[in-house]
Amino acid sequence: MDFAGKTVIVTGSSDGIGRAAASAWAAARATVVMVGRNEAKTVAAARAIMSATGNRQVHWAIADLSRRDATLDLARDLATRHPRIHVLANNAGALFLDREDTADGVERTFALNHLAYMTLSLALLPNLAAAAMPGLPARVINVSSRAHRRASVNPSDWQLREGYRGWRAYANSKLYNLWFTRTLAARVDAARLVVHAMHPGVVRSRFATNNGAMGRVQRQIMNLVSVSPEQGADTLLWLSHAADAATSTGDYWVTRQRLSISRLARRDDLATQLWNASLPLTGLRAHEIDENLALLAPAAPLST
DSSP states (O other): OOOTTOEEEEESOSSHHHHHHHHHHHHTTOEEEEEESOHHHHHHHHHHHHHHHOOOOEEEEEOOTTSHHHHHHHHHHHHHHOSOOSEEEEOOOOOOSSOOBOTTSOBHHIIIIIIHHHHHHHHTHHHHHHHOBTTBOEEEEEEOOGGGGGOOOOTTOTTOSSSOOHHHHHHHHHHHHHHHHHHHHHHSOTTTEEEEEEEOOSBSSSTTGGGHHHHHHHHHHHHTTOBOHHHHHHHHHHHTTOSGGGSOOSEEEETTEEEOOOTGGGOHHHHHHHHHHHGGGGOOOHHHHHHHHHHTOOOOOOOO
């Protein structure tokens, strides 16, 4: 894996698979931007990776991706500082056992696990387009989960204002990741940008510990079957450079294998409904979204 001259953005990178992936990309000579919410942790992780790899092109950006303004500010800062982005790894996510709205009036799981993926990807399309080369498309990789198979959605209540349960909201958000992956992939030229989703496995990390005593108990149970962050990051890293992942788009991968998704995840009609309901919540202007998508629009089929 040689990423010299390439730029990689990875969210949720102060811990877990995000940090493990950032370290591997840095070792492969990439310019790496580590996005985290906690400044002290993110800076410490970035400096540790620079020390371990000798790569001084490891940067950090601090943003609470559950907030619309913070996500938009991050996207615009990244777009300015990094004209060409070869890989965008949407990894940041969380489980919230109790329902709470953000300052934007959006349920936290929906905001962080779904809208942040969508906002960053759409806002950075020009930079991804600029990085594409013949035979070497740019890549958006969305960290989803096999939890998508447990999703239970209501198209009139995407944010679970009724019937909220933490694990249900989380499973739904991982389904939304797959729907976003498939919908974006269908709207861009796969020769210049591929979009994939992956399941990292149950990874040994601090995931779920934000939920007090109950979260810590659940974390201890998960740790019994957890893989290391490095193992969890393997497919994410592989998708960022493997030739197999450049010849298809809109797929779901587990341990480097392309796998089928749930029947519900194949409901492209619902995926389109979610796409249309989510666009106004990103805070991006409609003309900006249209212009960015137009840069990567699939070529029109030749008439016969």
